[in-house]
Amino acid sequence: xxxWNGWGDxxxxxxxxxxxxxxxxxxxxxxxxxxxxxxxxxxxAVGTSRLSAHPLLSSDPEDRLRHARGQSLPDWVAxxxxxxxxxxxxxxxxxxxxxxxxxxxxxxKVGAKVIPYGGGTSVVGHVNPVPGExxxxxxxxxxxxxxxxxxxxxxxxxxxxxVAGPEIEKQLNARGYTLGHFPQSxxxxxxxxxxxxxxxxQQSYHYGRIENLFAGGHIETPIGGMDLPAxxxxxxxxxxxxxxxxxxxxxxxxxxxxxxxxRVPVREKFLGYFFHDWESGTAAVRAIVQAGLxxxxxxxxxxxxxxxxxxxxxKENLIRTADRGLRLLRYGDGRSLLVMGITDExxxxxxxxxxxxxxxxxxxxxxxxxxxxxxxxMWKKSRFYxxxxxxxxWEAGYSLDTLETAVPWSQVAAxxxxxxxxIRAGLAxxxxxxxxxxxxxVLVFAHLSHVYNDGASIYITYLYRRANxxxxxxxxxxxxxxAASRVILAHGGTISxxxxxxxxxxxxxxxxxxxxxxxxxEALRGTFDPDCMLNPGKLLEK
Ligand SMILES: Cc1cc2nc3c(=O)[nH]c(=O)nc-3n(C[C@H](O)[C@H](O)[C@H](O)COP(=O)(O)OP(=O)(O)OC[C@H]3O[C@@H](n4cnc5c(N)ncnc54)[C@H](O)[C@@H]3O)c2cc1C
Numbered sequence: 001x002x003x004w005n006g007w008g009d010x011x012x013x014x015x016x017x018x019x020x021x022x023x024x025x026x027x028x029x030x031x032x033x034x035x036x037x038x039x040x041x042x043x044x045a046v047g048t049s050r051l052s053a054h055p056l057l058s059s060d061p062e063d064r065l066r067h068a069r070g071q072s073l074p075d076w077v078a079x080x081x082x083x084x085x086x087x088x089x090x091x092x093x094x095x096x097x098x099x100x101x102x103x104x105x106x107x108x109k110v111g112a113k114v115i116p117y118g119g120g121t122s123v124v125g126h127v128n129p130v131p132g133e134x135x136x137x138x139x140x141x142x143x144x145x146x147x148x149x150x151x152x153x154x155x156x157x158x159x160x161x162x163v164a165g166p167e168i169e170k171q172l173n174a175r176g177y178t179l180g181h182f183p184q185s186x187x188x189x190x191x192x193x194x195x196x197x198x199x200x201x202q203q204s205y206h207y208g209r210i211e212n213l214f215a216g217g218h219i220e221t222p223i224g225g226m227d228l229p230a231x232x233x234x235x236x237x238x239x240x241x242x243x244x245x246x247x248x249x250x251x252x253x254x255x256x257x258x259x260x261x262x263r264v265p266v267r268e269k270f271l272g273y274f275f276h277d278w279e280s281g282t283a284a285v286r287a288i289v290q291a292g293l294x295x296x297x298x299x300x301x302x303x304x305x306x307x308x309x310x311x312x313x314x315k316e317n318l319i320r321t322a323d324r325g326l327r328l329l330r331y332g333d334g335r336s337l338l339v340m341g342i343t344d345e346x347x348x349x350x351x352x353x354x355x356x357x358x359x360x361x362x363x364x365x366x367x368x369x370x371x372x373x374x375x376x377x378m379w380k381k382s383r384f385y386x387x388x389x390x391x392x393x394w395e396a397g398y399s400l401d402t403l404e405t406a407v408p409w410s411q412v413a414a415x416x417x418x419x420x421x422x423i424r425a426g427l428a429x430x431x432x433x434x435x436x437x438x439x440x441x442v443l444v445f446a447h448l449s450h451v452y453n454d455g456a457s458i459y460i461t462y463l464y465r466r467a468n469x470x471x472x473x474x475x476x477x478x479x480x481x482x483a484a485s486r487v488i489l490a491h492g493g494t495i496s497x498x499x500x501x502x503x504x505x506x507x508x509x510x511x512x513x514x515x516x517x518x519x520x521x522e523a524l525r526g527t528f529d530p531d532c533m534l535n536p537g538k539l540l541e542k
Pocket of ligand 1 (some may be wrong): 071127250
């Protein structure tokens with residue numbers, strides 16, 4: 001059963017080793033043990049539905065609660081404290097284009113707003129109902145989850161858009177293929193959600209971001225349906241797929257998508273390397289990318305992330321022994337870990353050995369120390385398990401959140417450094433807030449998560465203590481988020497490399513797009529949804 005107020009399956013627990021608890025207490029202080037509201041208490045707070053009955057609609061209070069929020073930190077605060085302002089008035093589960101059309105027609109007739117809902121894994125407030133007079137209908141697409149066609153010759157597959165990551169891979173793997181789109185939320189997020197948030201999987205360097213994988217499809221809008229033909233390439237004017245990508249449920253409901261698939265790799269390895277510091281590791285990563293080497297992933301953690309990852313894994317004795325060995329080799333406090341993936345679909349030994357050899361050479365010339373496959377295997381094993389730690393940390397009294405951007409290589413060091421500095425100091429100064437946060441320490445660390453010839457995305461994780469008052473926990477989050485977002489914009493970074501805009505990033509979007517850009521987006525939204533029925537308040541302010 002899915003957790004109603006946190007990440008993932010209720011039965012999966014990520015325990016916090018004692019040594020990890022001590023590590024966090026040393027860095028930010030002991031977390032307070034605070035009671036969360038129960039499911040029964042939260043359900044009891046769901047009000048009467050304002051929607052009239054419809055055969056596709058559930059107005060069950062628990063259903064409405066379970067669709068009221070996503071996975072952002074403000075969402076967690078709301079769910080765990082029971083302070084959920086607004087609930088959808090009903091949740092519909094369409095199973096076909098006809099159902100989606102019928103629901104849009106019904107919503108227009110009764111004056112309802114419609115929130116398309118994939119896996120509800122948004123971390124920026126995408127699926128939250130906005131308070132207002134109009135009733136709210138959440139359209140959960142999870143029952144539209146079938147593989148409709150598979151064209152092996154063209155390596156194209158057509159899926160219904162509500163299909164989640166594991167089902168996509170199950171269907172494709174059975175035929176010897178893969179989509180290769182592995183966001184950390186893979187377990188629950190859906191194809192439609194990926195497309196409209198411009199998602200990026202962990203091995204996007206090899207497989208491509210979702211915009212590279214999305215070849216065409218179909219959307220239903222309040223004014224009618226639209227097909228997006230799957231051409232291998234086209235010069236027939238602007239690409240309408242690009243309008244849908246990143247549209248965040250504002251321009252229509254994606255009902256099916258054509259995706260580009262590849263053969264399941266014949267071999268794959270994730271290798272670990274230590275560098276003396278993040279700067280030399282980053283330089284090596286850039287050199288590998290700019291040399292055009294066919295690796296599949298380059299995840300370059302900074303020193304604090306390296307230390308924290310090892311500490312949270314427990315295994316004190318192993319870490320102590322490794323620490324002694326690394327120090328002897330002069331990999332000291334600044335040591336930073338790279339996990340590099342190599343993926344081979346061809347079985348061609350020359351390419352495999354050549355890539356490994358050339359990447360290894362670049363790494364060694366930048367002072368990198370190969371450690372084999374153990375660390376890489378550990379990373380692979382926990383790639384979708386790691387988010388469960390957030391549940392445990394919350395219960396131990398800590399709020400954990402992440403943010404990300406992408407900048408050109410020339411801005412990577414400054415942006416990463418200053419954003420982390422702003423977050424680290426964000427709660428230290430009593431004059432920046434109510435005073436309750438005075439002296440609070442913040443643990444912050446970063447890694448390069450996605451790399452390109454011209455730049456990289458920087459993924460920052462931060463952790464601070466929850467306050468007794470949920471509003472204060474939220475206020476701390478606002479202070480940190482705003483401080484980091486300002487640094488990102490000052491460096492010309494994008495406000496989102498992969499999580500999208502939603503409600504949380506909407507105030508910062510105009511700085512990136514400019515007035516004319518915002519007008520163009522508004523006009524597009526108005527074309528597809530003239531009555532502003534779909535997911536108001538997300539991406540665009542209205
Ligand atoms: C632990 C965790 C790890 C994450 N890791 C990554 C990561 O590695 N990479 C990454 O890119 N993201 C990541 N995310 C963010 C999130 O998973 C993505 O934004 C994902 O694409 C959302 O998909 P979803 O199906 O859950 O969409 P939802 O959260 O349900 O919805 C997101 C938005 O898409 C719209 N929408 C959903 N389906 C449709 C549809 N069929 N038609 C029209 N609109 C639709 C909704 O209205 C909403 O605006 C992570 C999130 C969490 C919680």
